[in-house]
Amino acid sequence: MFGSTSSSRVPRSDRLAGSPVVRRGGQWWLVTGSGSILATDPTFTGELDRFAAAMAAADREVARIRDERAAARKEGP
Numbered sequence: 120m121f122g123s124t125s126s127s128r129v130p131r132s133d134r135l136a137g138s139p140v141v142r143r144g145g146q147w148w149l150v151t152g153s154g155s156i157l158a159t160d161p162t163f164t165g166e167l168d169r170f171a172a173a174m175a176a177a178d179r180e181v182a183r184i185r186d187e188r189a190a191a192r193k194e195g196p
Contacts, residue, residue, distance in 0.1 A: 135167065135170065135171055135174070136170075136174055139151060140158070140167060141155075142167075142171065146158070147163075147164050147167050
């Protein structure tokens with residue numbers, strides 16, 4: 120456990136969907152105000168990997184839709 124890693128000091132971009140889970144150096148960490156714990160259970164970390172991939176795909180799709188709408192507004196009716 121690392122007491123020096125406070126959840127308030129972890130950049131939001133490293134967090135998984137605002138959760139207390141962070142991926143660093145290819146490993147998942149559970150982060151709290153009092154420290155961090157390495158997640159080692161392969162079933163749990165596999166689910167985190169799948170969830171992170173789904174979130175990334177959703178973010179890409181939202182960005183694509185926004186780009187399409189912005190382009191349509193520029194073209195006008």
